[in-house]
Amino acid sequence: MISVIIVEDDNMVAEVNEMYVNSVDGFSVEKVFNNSWNAFNYLCSNKIDLVLLDVYMPGMDGMKFLDELRIKEIKTDVIMVTAAHDVEHIDEALRSGVVDYLIKPFEYERIKKSLLIYKKRYNLLREKKLFVQEDIDTLITQNHQELKRLKKGLHENTLEIIEDFMKNNVKDFTNSEELSENLKMSRVTIRRYLDYLEFTGRVIKEMEYGTVGRPGYLYRYNREVIN
Structure with a gap:
């Protein structure tokens, strides 16, 4: 089971995201935090696979949160789930290694797709000790495949x-x-x-x-x- 925490200060959004995550097979939300420092302290003593993280948070913002994770060498993956859609935030988040970036509001199918792609990556990294090129291509080309699917039939x-x-x-x-x-x-x-x-x-x-x-x-x- 892939363990997840949600870091979101809007209670209604947090509840919806928790429902979304728990509805996808193989995922379980362990905790929901409305303060990023509390979430960070929890990660310091608990192993969590995936964090759904907002940018605009009390305590410290999502970008600082990512910095602190790397400084403390906390090995958890992050999907940004935020209203922040400016280039600076997106560029910084991607450089920090987030596995996906979802801009609010989004539909259930979008977050489901993100989680299923993550699960495939998660399982593949744990099932094999050595990779061939095809395995690596599977890890890094999911979004390219989705782009091709969307473009199919367009003129x-x-x-x-x-x-x-x-x-x-x-x-x-x-x-x-x-x-x-x-x-x-x-x-x-x-x-x-x-x-x-x-x-x-x-x-x-x-x-x-x-x-x-x-x-x-x-x-x-x-x-x-x-x-």
Whole structure:
């Protein structure tokens, strides 16, 4: 069983994430912390495989938390689960060795995918003492495979039309319905392309509050990737 702790100061978000993690076979949430120092002290005396870590935390922020883990040589893996989507935080987290970076809000399938990829890596590292190249490729190419899956069936001209529209409306959030009306494409088609653009970091997605039924999403082009 892969042991997990959640470091999150929003109780509602923590409860949802705990439910998500425990629903994936092979994972068990051991503790939930709303203060990062308490979580760090727990890790100093308890072996935990994986930490779900927010950036904005009381006590010390997530970036400092990562630094302290490395200084103390605490061997636990980290998935960032945070609203921080600026380049500086993402770059620093990746350089610190996080295994994934999830931007709030996200859907259950996204965190499930992250956990399943991690479990495959976790099991592979414990099942073998020596690796061949194919094993290493399995460890490091999961996101590339997902990218190929998302891109399958997409057409460059359609992608260019949608991306150009988003670039020209960079200051405003829009939803798939508005895009469908403006571009004369079906909402299903629009969402497939938006999912791809979000995965590649060119579009930012946020939850649209106040919607009836299933939650809706708003999209805006990522200013950081505009030349």
